[in-house]
Amino acid sequence: MTFQIGRQTWADTPSCDLSFAASPTNVRFALILVGDFLERRGLAAARDDVALALGEALNNIEEHAYADRSGGPVVLRVASQGARVMIDITDYGAALPDKKLPAAMMPELDNVALNDLPEGGFGWALIGAISESISYERRDNENRLAFSIAS
């Protein structure tokens, strides 16, 4: 499996269903397809926020959940519900630490020397800052992350 686009995605349906092998280029492709979907649903105003939060979530899966194997499967559903975008992501990689959402704290920048500036650790904080609600569930060998974003 490399990249599958749900049959209904192009029709005027309220959801965009994608499944793909986790890789940086497939993440990029998924974000572009989701952006097109949001535009067709009249939710272009949410496109930048969704791309940012969804990109962080998908990159986390690629880098961490599937750290020990490349190209693990990701199942993504993006649905519109009024002016709200609902995002559901399933992967079959490693669980989040302690099987719960990490703290969504932005890394500290004040009084930090140039060479100590953080080059990462922004992902969950960005998702938290952008999304209205977020939930994570580990069930059997499956990670299920859901969050919503207002347009």
Place this chain on the structure above:
Amino acid sequence: MNLTLNTEGPVDVVTVEEDRIDAAVAVDFKDAFRSLTTDRKGAVVLDLNRVAFLDSSGLGSVVAVQKLLGEGRPLELAGLQPAVAKVMQLTRMHTVFSIHPTLSAALAAHGSAPAA
């Protein structure tokens, strides 16, 4: 990763000629930036006018190239599109980098007018 280098008076301008700096190209961005700017001096303005999408990996690579330049060579950012400006605000990286609305404004701040 397609970056170009132009010298405008006292500053080097590195222009990103692509519309995304994301996890797929973050390492390439760092390598391309390094090969353009080693063995040079002075401030560097990074022109992001074409960049519509910057994720946290892309942001990390921007921080990394400022570290490569070192204390004596500030990296300034110019031409941020709204989605890029938002990432800078949310992460508070706008407190770390000087940010100019446009490349012309960045050059004017260095007393240099852009080439026609």
